[in-house]
Amino acid sequence: xxxxxxxxxxxxxxxxxxxxxxxxxxxxxxxxxxxxxxxxxxxxxxxxxxxxxxxxxxxxxxxxxxxxxxxxxxxxxxxxxxxxxxxxxxxxxxxxxxxxxxxxxxxxxxxxxxxxxxxxxxxxxxxxxxxxxxxxxxxxxxxxxxxxxxxxxxxxxxxxxxxxxxxxxxxxxxxxxxxxxxxxxxxxxxxxxxxxxxxxxxxxxxxxxxxxxxxxxxxxxxxxxxxxxxxxxxxxxxxxxxxxxxxxxxxxxxxxxxxxxxxxxxxxxxxxxxxxxxxxxxxxxxxxxxxxxxxxxxxxxxxxxxxxxxxxxxxxxxxxxxxxxxxxxxxxxxxxxxxxxxxxxxxxxxxxxxxxxxxxxxxxxxxxxxxxxxxxxxxxxxxxxxxxxxxxxxxxxxxxxxxxxxxxxxxxxxxxxxxxxxxxxxxxxxxxxxxxxxxxxxxxxxxxxxxxxxxxxxxxxxxxxxxxxxxxxxxxxxxxxxxxxxxxxxxxxxxxxxxxxxxxxxxxxxxxxx
Numbered sequence: 001x002x003x004x005x006x007x008x009x010x011x012x013x014x015x016x017x018x019x020x021x022x023x024x025x026x027x028x029x030x031x032x033x034x035x036x037x038x039x040x041x042x043x044x045x046x047x048x049x050x051x052x053x054x055x056x057x058x059x060x061x062x063x064x065x066x067x068x069x070x071x072x073x074x075x076x077x078x079x080x081x082x083x084x085x086x087x088x089x090x091x092x093x094x095x096x097x098x099x100x101x102x103x104x105x106x107x108x109x110x111x112x113x114x115x116x117x118x119x120x121x122x123x124x125x126x127x128x129x130x131x132x133x134x135x136x137x138x139x140x141x142x143x144x145x146x147x148x149x150x151x152x153x154x155x156x157x158x159x160x161x162x163x164x165x166x167x168x169x170x171x172x173x174x175x176x177x178x179x180x181x182x183x184x185x186x187x188x189x190x191x192x193x194x195x196x197x198x199x200x201x202x203x204x205x206x207x208x209x210x211x212x213x214x215x216x217x218x219x220x221x222x223x224x225x226x227x228x229x230x231x232x233x234x235x236x237x238x239x240x241x242x243x244x245x246x247x248x249x250x251x252x253x254x255x256x257x258x259x260x261x262x263x264x265x266x267x268x269x270x271x272x273x274x275x276x277x278x279x280x281x282x283x284x285x286x287x288x289x290x291x292x293x294x295x296x297x298x299x300x301x302x303x304x305x306x307x308x309x310x311x312x313x314x315x316x317x318x319x320x321x322x323x324x325x326x327x328x329x330x331x332x333x334x335x336x337x338x339x340x341x342x343x344x345x346x347x348x349x350x351x352x353x354x355x356x357x358x359x360x361x362x363x364x365x366x367x368x369x370x371x372x373x374x375x376x377x378x379x380x381x382x383x384x385x386x387x388x389x390x391x392x393x394x395x396x397x398x399x400x401x402x403x404x405x406x407x408x409x410x411x412x413x414x415x416x417x418x419x420x421x422x423x424x425x426x427x428x429x430x431x432x433x434x435x436x437x438x439x440x441x442x443x444x445x446x447x448x449x450x451x452x453x454x455x456x457x458x459x460x461x462x463x464x465x466x467x468x469x470x471x472x473x474x475x476x477x478x479x480x481x482x483x484x485x486x487x488x489x490x491x492x493x494x495x496x497x498x499x500x501x502x503x504x505x506x507x508x509x510x511x512x513x514x
Contacts, residue, residue: 046456053465080394099111111356167316171317171327172274186306234258370421420434420443
């Protein structure tokens with residue numbers, strides 16, 4: 001289910017992405033902050049599984065609570081939880097299926113299945129197949145490029161989700177333009193592209209420059225010199241042979257008209273990120289001077305055109321020689337919807353990149369969690385001491401994933417979990433890939449239904465959740481600085497008209513007052 005977060009500034013965010021929700025919440029409790037950190041680390045490391053990691057950590061702690069209340073030493077629990085997580089990760093590696101060595105078409109199909117699994121729980125789940133193929137194409141387009149910003153996502157309100165499209169190249173919104181812009185050509189085939197980081201306009205001096213003249217006729221020579229400088233720059237741009245001129249800084253009205261008269265397209269104030277992506281795709285280099293512009297620093301592409309998308313105009317560079325960039329143009333009704341679609345696509349892009357690099361997948365839909373749970377329960381029976389109970393509780397905690405999937409889909413969790421336990425307990429091992437089927441409310445073979453996720457997601461989630469749970473369990477007392485405590489108390493008392501002066505006291509055994 002999605003959450004609507006309304007902050008004090010009045011902005012509204014609708015999301016079911018764990019990391020986004022955790023970032024937006026104003027969490028004060030120190031132990032809860034650890035859960036925020038693990039959600040962020042999962043997001044930056046893998047990109048998906050942020051909700052999973054918070055759920056698992058919370059469930060591990062819930063299972064540990066009765067033992068702590070009964071007087072079990074936390075170190076015993078921590079030892080058992082760590083050994084259980086090690087066993088779980090080894091089991092995941094054993095069950096993982098490699099997609100290495102497949103042909104490109106087969107690989108694309110497998111990666112699309114992983115992307116569709118990620119998108120199925122999102123707001124755009126209804127169009128998961130449409131977006132999954134788009135995500136796979138964009139990831140394959142950037143090849144081994146590590147910079148994620150080489151895949152641009154542009155948002156255009158209006159239209160339907162199906163109006164979204166992928167550009168194998170670069171697309172960005174038409175920048176601010178001056179008079180003369182409409183006279184410029186809006187389409188070129190195989191143009192040369194000049195990328196600049198300089199202003200092409202007449203500017204007043206930045207400092208309070210002062211020139212003293214003895215003869216009024218000298219004034220005209222200074223004005224002429226200023227015009228000559230700008231015309232010299234423009235002339236060099238034209239002589240370079242470029243048909244498209246882009247600059248990160250302003251291109252003024254004089255330059256716009258000058259280029260229009262010579263059938264050259266120009267755009268100023270292009271965002272740094274877009275300029276870098278054009279440089280990577282077209283094979284050009286951003287210049288800080290127009291002197292000595294040689295052919296090697298110019299980029300090129302097959303087609304450059306300006307296209308109307310909804311209410312906006314987009315400059316689109318396609319068929320780029322380097323090709324290590326792609327742009328997804330997202331359409332949709334409400335702004336919040338498009339924002340959430342962007343976050344969902346980010347998760348899917350990260351997952352596809354991880355699956356392409358690590359190339360091992362496991363069954364999704366809670367199947368892998370149930371199989372690890374069964375394996376750990378079985379292993380616990382071979383242990384004689386107390387840790388049998390602790391590993392059993394760890395195994396029980398892993399069942400929270402399929403249970404939550406059932407709750408979110410509106411099915412009876414108890415009924416589905418009993419079916420899953422029975423299927424996974426079969427001695428032949430044929431029930432290992434069975435998980436929750438959110439379409440029918442029963443259970444199904446996740447592998448056969450192509451509900452897959454990269455093994456690295458599960459490994460990272462179990463590692464991070466176990467670490468967070470062990471970290472919180474290892475704390476036996478909260479210590480607060482008495483000075484800061486009294487300062488907080490006085491501030492609260494002042495704000496509340498004298499009430500609550502003794503508040504903000506740390507939990508645990510207090511210190512003796514002197």
